[in-house]
């Protein structure tokens with residue numbers, strides 16, 4: 209007996225609709241949901257193998273506790289919570305709350321538990337030592353948008369379906385399927401752009417799959433995007449091409465200061481450094497200014513560099529000055545279905561890392577500071593690490609040192625379904641149930657979506673009675689962090705969280721409710737509990753919501769439950785000035801924190817091109833992987849060897865290396881051995897290695913991934929090389945030396 213179930217794919221930002229065939233509790237077939245209002249049947253190999261991921265025998269179903277012999281052994285939930293409680297309370301009592309660090313992995317933005325119940329955990333822990341994968345990825349974009357628009361979550365996205373000219377820097381959406389940009393079937397949307405006569409320009413040191421199909425590919429020198437963008441701005445000003453859409457005209461501040469600061473960046477000045485000819489830069493600026501509908505988009509290749517925040521800022525500056533911000537076909541702000549809390553104007557640096565002095569941003573410290581926070585003695589030294597869906601030993605810089613530092617902690621607690629490079633150090637592992645047992649609604653990605661849509665997926669399978677849901681695990685940890693001892697009354701903790709949200713909604717002038725009594729909102733969503741109660745509150749208070757009876761026919765969670773293929777809320781529409789949260793309620797084109805970084809960029813003009821023999825390392829994505837996830841799925845792991853060092857034949861010949869040889873890569877902080885793959889897709893002087901590999905450390909229980917473990921690129925990335933504005937790690941443009949490994953071919 210089979211049945212069909214629909215669910216949004218939780219594996220990447222594209223949020224495709226899945227149509228799954230189940231026999232009992234086993235997924236036997238997956239295809240794209242042809243009726244999904246957004247993805248319309250699109251599916252990538254990861255989504256197609258969702259059933260294999262669900263059936264993975266390495267997934268933990270019971271907690272693990274480290275025993276006296278140092279082994280991780282199965283335990284009951286009661287025993288696991290007791291262990292956490294006793295030891296966490298002891299650490300906090302002896303050393304204070306900052307002695308506990310929290311690391312949040314990227315999957316948290318793909319789960320309701322991560323979206324709705326991590327914040328209570330952060331509050332309950334009361335530590336300044338909160339870290340996440342953001343600071344090895346997109347933090348510069350949050351910071352630049354916070355400074356420009358006042359809200360770090362107000363990130364404009366390319367309105368791909370209506371644009372005529374799209375310029376992509378450091379992104380490969382034909383492989384990633386979008387990043388900080390939610391658009392299922394981006395390959396199809398890019399093809400459609402070109403078929404309707406539009407142009408795609410890709411600026412990337414590597415001829416990626418996206419670059420190979422572009423109308424133009426500029427193979428820029430890694431890490432110089434900010435210079436090129438500054439020269440685009442210079443050209444726009446010098447040739448009197450600056451124009452603002454009418455509705456932005458009165459809402460833009462700082463143009464004169466901006467143009468004065470960027471005056472040194474003539475195309476001729478930046479061309480030798482970027483290795484992009486001055487006339488090409490100039491023509492690109494003219495094309496952007498002349499296009500009716502155009503957009504510039506920068507992604508990981510621009511953010512994980514020494515000028516990550518400045519480059520992110522200048523992407524949006526070019527969009528503003530060419531008249532393409534907040535207009536159809538340009539860079540636009542989505543309007544999600546759920547209410548997003550009113551935000552005060554963005555501030556950063558509210559505290560700094562004790563050991564490194566790096567600043568806080570969006571409530572967290574840069575993860576490059578984590579190792580030093582563990583190893584530097586003194587008040588506030590981190591002695592306990594709690595990870596939620598995170599694997600920093602693989603994902604963050606200088607991993608060998610971090611690995612050793614975690615091994616020396618008093619207590620490690622991992623909320624994780626696997627024994628990974630990080631959770632193998634855990635004293636307690638608390639495994640959440642698999643995706644099919646959980647409700648799902650993408651809250652983060654609705655804010656990055658190229659169309660306003662809403663999807664809710666109920667659990668496909670009932671949760672086994674002896675297992676807590678992930679949100680219940682996080683609530684239990686929150687209560688323990690506040691001093692409670694197990695067994696925790698999860699229902700009361702959940703009611704408390706719901707009450708806090710209802711109180712915030714009645715106090716929020718932007719929420720769609722006239723109520724001034726939180727209890728009335730909670731009555732309206734009764735008898736729901738858990739994430740569904742919070743979702744119903746957020747949806748009904750949202751911009752399309754029923755306002756708890758205020759708007760006839762407005763959206764409720766019940767409506768979403770009745771729409772398994774999603775609800776289309778229409779194309780993106782202009783949102784300035786409502787979206788702005790700056791103190792001035794204007795787009796601040798010249799924030800002081802970013803102008804202060806310009807002299808550092810000016811100094812880059814003096815750096816000579818690149819010496820003949822030097823090599824820098826950049827990363828790359830593959831369609832079959834997503835960071836360190838999915839390497840344990842047999843159907844995704846088989847076939848092509850993914851973790852290779854791509855190298856231009858010229859660079860290989862200089863070092864006596866041939867295709868298939870084993871090379872030793874050395875950086876300032878580490879060395880690894882890896883198989884060489886020759887390709888002319890890279891510009892000479894640049895080597896490329898994917899991240900997320902290195903699954904062969906002792907104790908890792910990923911039986912499929914271990915067969916082809918790859919090497920961990922973060923063993924090469926120094927933790928003291930950062931974009932100083934945001935503290936984000938420099939992962940693109942690491943200087944390396946390369947030689948034939950002693951083991952040879």
Ligand code: SF4
Pocket residue numbers: 217218219220221222223224250251252253254255256385392
């Ligand atoms: S593109 Fe992303 S969301 Fe779509 S099926 Fe693949 S992994 Fe899932």
